[in-house]
Amino acid sequence: MSYIITGKAKAGNTYDAIVIGSGISGGWAAKEFCEKGLKTLVLERGRNVEHVKDYPTAMKEQWEFPHRMEIPPQIRNQNPILDKCYAWNESTDHFFVKDEEHPYIQKKPFHWIKGYQVGGKSLMWARMTQRWSDLDFEANAKDGYGVDWPIRYKDIAPWYSYVEKFVGVTGNKDGIPHLPDGEFLPPFEMNCLEKHVKATIEERFEERHLIIGRRANHTERVGNRGPCMKRDRCYRGCPLGGYFSSNSATIPAAIATGNLTLRPDSVVHSIIYDEESGKATGVRVIDTHTKEMMEYYSKVVFVNASTINSTLILMNSTSSRFPNGLGNDSGQLGKNLMDHNYEGAVSGQHDGFKDGYYDGKRPVATYIPRFRNVGNDKRTDYVRGFSFSFEALRSPGNMEGIDAPFGADFKNGLFRLGSWHGGMGGMGEMLPYEENQMTLSKEETDQWGMPLVEFNCDFKDNEYKMLDDIVNSGAEMLEAAGFKNIKTRIRKKGIGLGIHEMGTARMGRDPKTSVLNGNNQLHAVKNVFVTDGSCMTSGACQNPSITYMALTARAVDFAVSELKKRNL
Amino acid sequence: MKRREALQSLGVLFGGTIVGAQAFLSGCSTEAPPVSGILNDRKIKLLNDLGETLLPTTADSPGARQVDVGNFINDIVSAFYTPEEQQIFLDGLKAVTDLCDKQFSKTYDQLSPEEQTNLCLQLEAAAKAHRAAVDRGEKSGEHYYVMIKQLTIWGYLSSEEVAKTAFKHMPVPGKYEGCIDYTPGDKAIFQETGRGASYWYAVKSI
Structure with a gap:
């Protein structure tokens, strides 16, 4: 490798803490370290994105885009992976x-969707923030897939509360034991048809609920952010700060302390391991402009580069003590890759409530929490369960009774409000399988000289059996609620598109079978912590980001107390 | 454009393939080709005139000409269509002009509204026959009239004038109410219509 190590004085490159990544978990690590008084360096491989200033499309209307919001086919063809992402336009x-x-x-077609900039994918996340419960933390121990989580709900519950209060999560206290209530801002209202579907499901099906979505949209002002103006354009970045992102919330909080150094355009090559002390001493960074390699030093390193890249960095951090990647004594690094199964969807038309409509654009759907293998419900064909996102809408474009192929009547039909339609998207838990893994290419490298990631990952029998039940039980509920023309779809778009990649540096109780301990600390290198999706021991069927945030705040608290005790 | 999407999906890479490597190695850029526009002013005018027949001006809302679907179609045909599709489109516009000349010895804009409707109905029928032939495996590709109609509808529904006159346009609603009274005739909330939905409207009768 032809990189030059800069000869700068080590002191100038030394911080109390280094955080790799500025996305949803890295932003939290930065905020917590800075607020606890540690001089913190945040390394971000992408460009800087400043809140408000760098949201160029936020206020644009459809007609102001060169191609009315659609990506030209030539560009789509050049991006066969990204083209499958629902949020790309x-x-x-x-x-x-x-x-x-x-x-x-791709040894098997895993779709890896990436957001490289300050804020990472927290800018265009779907913002769903359901807590986990012991149904999830005990799952591996009970059915034997994967290893046992080293924590239980009681360990993380106060940290959920801690992060929710700062994030600003809208929701309703629904009293569902396996989907614990949180610290909620006022909930959004359901529309006429959703209220009917809720009543039907809760009356006709034992132990099933339909609740308003819990999301990081601010129905009230949170600090200097929001409130949400119901524009439903969150994915572009919100100039009003109506939803939570690193850019709107954690990074400004970290900057305000005066303790943050943010270095964009910095690809982390590896973590420097000192054989003598048995600790990490810092990181090697490639400047993406100069391609120069430099070193930064710290007492503690948090790895929050997003699941695949965090694991890539650990795998690329080899030494005589760790020839197979930093902290990889168990051999589990890169294994147990999970996503959520979003392949099943159900939709239908409802002819009622013709005199009802809604006003405004709600950036939140409703949610049907898991009901399979919960309480008295026992499936014999698969383990774990799934949840649904559900939304009812009335759209313009009602061509009913219009036979003219064009002309004034046809035109009027394009404007006319149609019947209600409802759409359910399933989100199935995927089990951790050792053979679902990422590895590093021995031959191919990228622009920065980093080895290319190889994926070998697939859904298996449990996921496919669950998928059948997702579409069948979804259709059953829509039918009970009086929907017509019900269509079930198994999309076969492929794994990875949930954009919930998890599990490649899992937490566990035993260093022989896991990479991280119950404090997200590498079992074997105590001053390196990993708190993004790679730490996840199982996947549950809740959106994972709020759990990453809670784990991060908890781990920083632990790390700082250990630093004070001189244990790191 | 279901067929086009199906064709694109054939290009998806599987198994041991380095995604993006080819473009990366060749230094190929993802920037869209510059839009110079393949249609001249005469063709753009013809598209606005055809558009006005398909989506005419009425008391309450503008017609396709007012929102200038012709220039929009030029942008999209130039940026989105393959050379083969562009040729079908250009040949189609020539076919329309020839048909006007042959049947009426006039240009399209010289026809009476009745004659224009009559001509577009003939194009509908031709597109329908083309589709039947495609289904029988005797022809392939899209009929130019479907292209014109789809892009007219898309450009029309995604235009500022239509959003603000025919719909309740709410860029910053400020509030959300889940359940309000609705009386037939009340405007629907504007929402973005894409190419896919426009295609559905275009082929509904074909």
């Missing part, structure tokens, strides 16, 4: 990494 294009910008190898 002309209004969000600037936040997504193009396929050629970070190539990887």
Whole structure:
């Protein structure tokens, strides 16, 4: 490798803490360290994105985009992976990494969607923030897939509360034991049809609920952010600060302390391990402009580069003590890759409530929490369960009774409000399988000289059996609620598109079978912590980001107390 | 554009393939080709005239000409269509002009509204026959009239004038109410219509 190590004085490159990544978990690590008084360096591989200033499309209307918000086919064809991402269009294009910008190898087609900038994917996340419960933390121990989580709900509950109060989560206290209530801002209202579907489901099906979504949208002002103006354009970045992102919330909080140094355009090559002390001493960084390699030093390193990149960095951090990647005594690094199964969807038309409509654009859907293998419900064909996102809408474009192929009546039909339609999207838990893994190519490298990631990952029998039940039980509920023309779809778009990649540096009780302990600390290198999706021991069927945030705040608290005790 | 999407999906890479490597190695850019526009002013005018027949001006809302679907179609045909599709489109516009000349010895804009409707109905029928032939495996590709109609509808529904006159346009609603009274005739909230939905409207009768 031809990189030059800069000869700068080590003191000038030394911080109390280094955080790799500025996305949803890295932002939290930065805020917590800075607020606890530690001089903190945040390394971000992408460009800087400043809140408000760098949201160029936020206020644009459809007709103001060059192609009315659609990506030209030539560009789509050049990006076969990104093209499958639901959130990529002309209004969000600037936040997504193009396929050629970070190539990887598909041994099996895993779709890796990336956001390389300050704020990472927290700018265009779906903002759903459901807590986990012991149904999830005990799952591996009970059915034997994966290893046992080293924590239980009681360990993380206060940290959920801590982060929710700062994040600003809208929701309703629904009293569902396996989907614990949180610290909620006022909930959004359900629309006429959703209220009917809720009543039907809760009356006709034992132990099923339909609740308003819990999301990081601010129905009231949170600090200097929001409130949400119901524009439903969150994915573009919100100039009103109506939803939570690193850019709107944690990074400004970290900057306000005076303790933050933010270094964008910095690809972390590896973590420097000192054989003598048995600790990490810092990181090696490649400046993406100069391609120069430099070193930064700290007492503690938090790895929050997003699941795949965090694991890539650990795997690339080899030494004579750790020839197979930093902290990889168990051999589990890169294994147990999970996503959520979003392949099943159900939709239908409802002919009632013709005299009802809604006003405004709600950036939140409703949610049907898991009901399979909960309480008295026992499936014999698969373990774990799934949840649904559900939304009812009335859209313009009502061509009923219009036979003219064009002309004034036809035109009027394009404007006319149609019947209600409802759509349910399933979100199935995927089990941790050792053979679902990422590895590093021995031959191919990228622009920065980093080895290319190879994926070998698939859904298996449990996921496919669950998928059948997702569409069948969804259709059953829509039918009970009086929907017609019910269509079930198994999309076969492929794994990875949940954009919930998890599990490649899992937490566990035993250093022989896991990478991280119950404090997100590498079992074998105590001053390196990993608190993004790679730490997840199982996947549950809740959106994971709020759990990453809670784990991060908890781990920083632990790390700082250990630093004070001189244990790190 | 279901067929086009199906064709694109054939290009998806599987198994041991380095995604993006080709473009990366060749230094190929993801920037869209510059839009110079393949249609001249005469063709753009013809598209506005055809558009006005398909989506005419009425008392309450503008017609396709007012929102200038012709220039929009030029942008999209130039930026989105393959050379083969562009050729179908250009040949189609020539076919329309020839048909006007042959049947009426006039240009499209010289026809009476009745004659224009009559001509577009003939194009509908031709597109329908083309589709039947495609289904029988005798022809392939899209009929130019479907392209014109789809892009007219898309450009029309996504235009500022239509959003603000025919719909309740709410860029910053400020509030959300889940359940309000609705009386037939009340405007629907504007929402973005894409190419896919426009295609559905275009082929509904074909």
